[in-house]
Amino acid sequence: MPSSKDHILQLLRRNRPAAAELPMVAHAWTTFADPHAKFAEVLELVGGRAIRAKSVDDLNQHLSQLPQYAVAKKVVSLVPSVGTNNVDLSTIDSPHGTAVVDVAILPGEFAVAENAAVWVTDRQVPFRVLYFLCQHLILVVPADQIVDHMHAAYERLMQTGGQPQGSKDGRQRNDFSEPVFGAFISGPSKTADIEQTLVIGAHGPRSLVVCFLDPTS
Amino acid sequence: MHVIKTADHSTAAAAFIANGDRVRWHDSAIWFARTKRDRASHGVPEWETLRELASKIKLHTMSRLDEYLEQFEANATRLGAHVHWARDAAEHNTIVAGILNQHGVRRVVKSKSMLTEECGLNPHLESQGIEVTDTDLGEWIVQLRNEPPSHIVTPAIHIRKEEVGELFHEKLGTDAGATDAQYLAEAARRHLRAKFLAAEAGITGVNFAIADTGGFVVCTNEGNADLGVSLPKIHIACMGIEKLVPRATDLGVFQRLLARSATGQPITTYTSHFHGPRPGGELHIVLVDNRRSEMLGAGDFRRTLNCIRCGACFNTCPVYRRSGGFSYGATFGGPIGSIIFSAREPRQHKSLPFACSLCASCSDVCPVKIDLHHQIFISRRQLANLGLVSFSKRLGLRVVAAVLARPWLYRFAGSTARLALRISPRWPIYNRFNIWGRQRDLPPPPRRTFRELYAARKKTPPLPYREG
Amino acid sequence: MRGDWAYNQAMRVGLFIPCYVDQFYPQVGLATVDVLEHFGVEVEFPEEQTCCGQPMANAGLHMETKPLAERFLRIFAPYDYVVCPSGSCVSMVRHHYEQILGHTAELDRVGLRTFELCEFLTDVLKVDRVTGAYPHRVGLHQSCHGLRELRLAANSELVGPEFNKPRQLLELLDGIELTQLTRTDECCGFGGLFAVTEEAVSCMMGRDRVNDHERAGTEVLTGVDMSCLMHLDGIIRRENKRIRIQHIAEILAAAIVKN
Numbered sequence: 001m002p003s004s005k006d007h008i009l010q011l012l013r014r015n016r017p018a019a020a021e022l023p024m025v026a027h028a029w030t031t032f033a034d035p036h037a038k039f040a041e042v043l044e045l046v047g048g049r050a051i052r053a054k055s056v057d058d059l060n061q062h063l064s065q066l067p068q069y070a071v072a073k074k075v076v077s078l079v080p081s082v083g084t085n086n087v088d089l090s091t092i093d094s095p096h097g098t099a100v101v102d103v104a105i106l107p108g109e110f111a112v113a114e115n116a117a118v119w120v121t122d123r124q125v126p127f128r129v130l131y132f133l134c135q136h137l138i139l140v141v142p143a144d145q146i147v148d149h150m151h152a153a154y155e156r157l158m159q160t161g162g163q164p165q166g167s168k169d170g171r172q173r174n175d176f177s178e179p180v181f182g183a184f185i186s187g188p189s190k191t192a193d194i195e196q197t198l199v200i201g202a203h204g205p206r207s208l209v210v211c212f213l214d215p216t217s
Numbered sequence: 218m219h220v221i222k223t224a225d226h227s228t229a230a231a232a233f234i235a236n237g238d239r240v241r242w243h244d245s246a247i248w249f250a251r252t253k254r255d256r257a258s259h260g261v262p263e264w265e266t267l268r269e270l271a272s273k274i275k276l277h278t279m280s281r282l283d284e285y286l287e288q289f290e291a292n293a294t295r296l297g298a299h300v301h302w303a304r305d306a307a308e309h310n311t312i313v314a315g316i317l318n319q320h321g322v323r324r325v326v327k328s329k330s331m332l333t334e335e336c337g338l339n340p341h342l343e344s345q346g347i348e349v350t351d352t353d354l355g356e357w358i359v360q361l362r363n364e365p366p367s368h369i370v371t372p373a374i375h376i377r378k379e380e381v382g383e384l385f386h387e388k389l390g391t392d393a394g395a396t397d398a399q400y401l402a403e404a405a406r407r408h409l410r411a412k413f414l415a416a417e418a419g420i421t422g423v424n425f426a427i428a429d430t431g432g433f434v435v436c437t438n439e440g441n442a443d444l445g446v447s448l449p450k451i452h453i454a455c456m457g458i459e460k461l462v463p464r465a466t467d468l469g470v471f472q473r474l475l476a477r478s479a480t481g482q483p484i485t486t487y488t489s490h491f492h493g494p495r496p497g498g499e500l501h502i503v504l505v506d507n508r509r510s511e512m513l514g515a516g517d518f519r520r521t522l523n524c525i526r527c528g529a530c531f532n533t534c535p536v537y538r539r540s541g542g543f544s545y546g547a548t549f550g551g552p553i554g555s556i557i558f559s560a561r562e563p564r565q566h567k568s569l570p571f572a573c574s575l576c577a578s579c580s581d582v583c584p585v586k587i588d589l590h591h592q593i594f595i596s597r598r599q600l601a602n603l604g605l606v607s608f609s610k611r612l613g614l615r616v617v618a619a620v621l622a623r624p625w626l627y628r629f630a631g632s633t634a635r636l637a638l639r640i641s642p643r644w645p646i647y648n649r650f651n652i653w654g655r656q657r658d659l660p661p662p663p664r665r666t667f668r669e670l671y672a673a674r675k676k677t678p679p680l681p682y683r684e685g
Numbered sequence: 686m687r688g689d690w691a692y693n694q695a696m697r698v699g700l701f702i703p704c705y706v707d708q709f710y711p712q713v714g715l716a717t718v719d720v721l722e723h724f725g726v727e728v729e730f731p732e733e734q735t736c737c738g739q740p741m742a743n744a745g746l747h748m749e750t751k752p753l754a755e756r757f758l759r760i761f762a763p764y765d766y767v768v769c770p771s772g773s774c775v776s777m778v779r780h781h782y783e784q785i786l787g788h789t790a791e792l793d794r795v796g797l798r799t800f801e802l803c804e805f806l807t808d809v810l811k812v813d814r815v816t817g818a819y820p821h822r823v824g825l826h827q828s829c830h831g832l833r834e835l836r837l838a839a840n841s842e843l844v845g846p847e848f849n850k851p852r853q854l855l856e857l858l859d860g861i862e863l864t865q866l867t868r869t870d871e872c873c874g875f876g877g878l879f880a881v882t883e884e885a886v887s888c889m890m891g892r893d894r895v896n897d898h899e900r901a902g903t904e905v906l907t908g909v910d911m912s913c914l915m916h917l918d919g920i921i922r923r924e925n926k927r928i929r930i931q932h933i934a935e936i937l938a939a940a941i942v943k944n
Contacts, residue, residue: 015514115483129447151469179493193355197398204440231885264844574876577833581842597745657919667714
């Protein structure tokens with residue numbers, strides 16, 4: 001008896017329809033005169049808030065005014081000089097240990113204007129669950145790292161050479177060449193499963209603030 | 218069990234409609250989802266271009282599915298994932314149970330996956346003493362009620378907040394009579410956080426798998442998939458083989474369409490990309506055929522493999538909104554479910570393609586341009602060819618067809634019928650066999666047909682038009 | 686009074702009157718003739734026509750539909766255009782005959798020349814002005830096959846430019862007021878045999894449409910398909926609502942031809 005893999009592939013080959021061309025994904029997609037403004041507008045619609053900071057000091061100033069930050073007992077910050085970290089992640093050996101975190105200040109790589117999504121990965125974060133398990137999430141994104149739409153976002157992720165990995169075997173590198181977790185996060189966790197009533201803070205963060213930090217800082 | 222098991226959609230629909238308040242609420246709640254979809258899609262000027270691209274990408278993928286699956290497997294394996302192949306539901310369930318048993322897993326959290334519903338994974342795992350918790354709030358609600366989901370995106374759309382309140386009062390000890398969604402969701406959050414922290418493995422579905430990277434994407438709003446697979450070490454992702462796209466860059470098209478079509482959001486809150494296991498973890502991907510390869514060979518219905526399970530065709534369907542998900546008696550109903558399940562099990566689901574007025578709204582909301590209403594039209598032909606259209610319907614229509622093929626007989630039958638309608642009192646016409654007449658009057662029969670009047674008019678032109 | 690559209694006389698137009706219009710709504714057929722003649726079209730009504738076969742096709746009985754489809758194509762082959770006051774029957778010919786008969790040259794020829802009345806007026810005759818008044822509050826029911834198969838108007842599902850051929854014609858009439866619906870193009874629930882096999886859903890859909898029109902203040906409910914209107918009228922009369930049903934041909938004939 002052939003393996004299930006061979007069996008399935010055999011059936012697929014037998015039932016293979018006529019060839020159909022793979023289209024180029026190219027079009028004059030909608031862009032925005034002020035992508036940050038579009039991002040902020042959409043983020044507000046999906047229950048989050050965007051902040052623009054000129055410097056790290058300016059950003060810390062903004063943070064101190066956030067009520068969720070002000071009352072937080074356990075804060076994790078993995079963005080250098082931003083916020084006051086009081087959880088020593090090196091003493092935690094299981095992601096479960098991060099369940100106590102009230103506020104997590106984490107890096108976002110870039111933002112997408114059309115849908116207020118921020119691309120995050122687990123490259124600089126020891127426990128990826130931090131993005132989802134903390135009570136409140138603050139993402140810090142370099143202000144010049146913003147694209148208009150999802151097409152540009154994926155092109156960016158798939159472009160070769162621009163990302164941190166080095167080439168070990170001569171293969172073309174992209175964001176997904178090595179084991180990695182990455183996610184687009186757009187707004188705080190939410191549900192509308194009870195009679196379509198929107199509830200912010202389903203299982204994950206109850207709030208999301210995205211801070212655009214000017215690159216000159 | 219609250220589940221209505223029936224082979225006949227119209228009977229179940231009539232029962233659903235008998236509760237007037239509820240059906241009106243159900244219809245308007247789901248219509249609301251349709252209006253949100255409209256607002257979101259009309260905000261994207263290139264919407265129709267995206268639909269066209271999505272459709273073409275999927276049709277291309279299906280024309281080389283074998284190659285893309287092998288490419289995906291090679292890339293996923295290189296990234297450290299274990300890839301399994303399952304011919305059918307039973308093999309899928311055996312594989313998943315095997316992985317769990319091998320690690321001695323007794324508590325599993327699972328995010329929404331229509332595939333695992335299709336395969337009946339939960340009962341299989343439970344029969345082996347494994348506790349499965351569905352962590353999507355809607356899924357959890359229906360799980361607590363011992364019900365299947367009634368909608369592929371919003372599984373508990375048929376349940377009112379008062380009922381959620383009663384359920385949570387009984388199962389979680391929340392305040393009696395509570396109906397506030399915020400309060401109820403908070404109770405669920407507390408409860409499910411404990412489940413996430415205690416789980417030894419997480420199971421997810423897959424929204425898209427990417428051939429050229431070997432990764433896959435899971436979309437949720439609650440963050441439940443991410444919590445479920447970022448705490449325990451074992452992640453099992455179950456996917457139908459049709460979930461592939463060739464290139465990561467194709468996802469730009471699909472992500473822009475999916476959430477807007479499903480809930481009117483510009484994107485789901487969490488769109489997570491898994492490439493390989495996390496450090497110290499284990500990642501298993503189960504590729505499931507379960508008759509999809511057969512569908513690939515069924516020319517007429519092949520396009521159903523384009524489906525990205527957004528639920529837009531459910532939300533727009535005037536029949537679904539007024540009959541509820543359970544009236545279809547299949548893993549899922551609505552336009553797409555009617556086609557898939559009547560093609561798979563024609564005898565069992567023969568009434569589904571007739572649960573449709575052929576209004577074609579589904580075909581136009583579908584983000585991947587499945588010609589749903591045409592396929593429903595064709596499904597009916599398949600059923601007729603299999604001898605599954607009811608005898609009375611077939612015989613009646615054969616007689617009508619024979620009459621219509623003979624103009625003299627048509628004229629004779631028409632005038633006889635109209636005469637009968639005209640001279641008869643009301644009661645013999647509006648009897649229990651006249652289904653039309655239960656809630657509707659018949660048109661008042663005119664004395665003369667168009668063709669008679671037209672012939673008369675030609676003899677004495679011009680006949681001035683008189684209203685009424 | 687006949688309009689100054691005499692140049693339309695050159696074309697040979699076959700009139701296709703659906704079976705149920707012939708039997709139950711002869712005045713709609715007559716109104717169609719009046720409107721076409723007003724715009725200078727000499728119509729011919731081939732006597733041997735009966736039905737396009739849609740009821741059988743929708744029940745999946747394609748074998749039984751085939752002889753009717755073949756008859757239809759044979760009967761209407763001689764004409765430059767075939768015009769019909771029903772979007773649904775035209776759509777059957779234009780979109781579904783292919784699934785019944787396969788692709789044939791005859792189908793191509795006749796199918797492409799078969800028009801629903803409104804689109805024939807706007808697209809072939811290019812009617813863009815009329816003299817006539819219809820001082821009523823009119824609700825337009827957008828029948829599904831006309832809307833989503835013949836594309837007589839832009840529907841709410843698609844993203845694209847606004848257009849609406851039946852509405853465009855109605856708006857040419859003086860004094861007409863078109864009512865605003867909550868759900869602009871939801872199905873009425875007729876659906877042929879569906880009206881009987883799914884009676885409960887069908888009637889609820891119909892009642893929902895009627896209620897929407899009632900809320901909008903519709904006095905005359907019109908559309909391009911008498912089948913949908915028959916179903917809605919059945920509910921209206923059973924529930925004694927104060928809404929009148931008129932096929933769009935009847936409105937145009939009353940307003941333009943009487944003038």
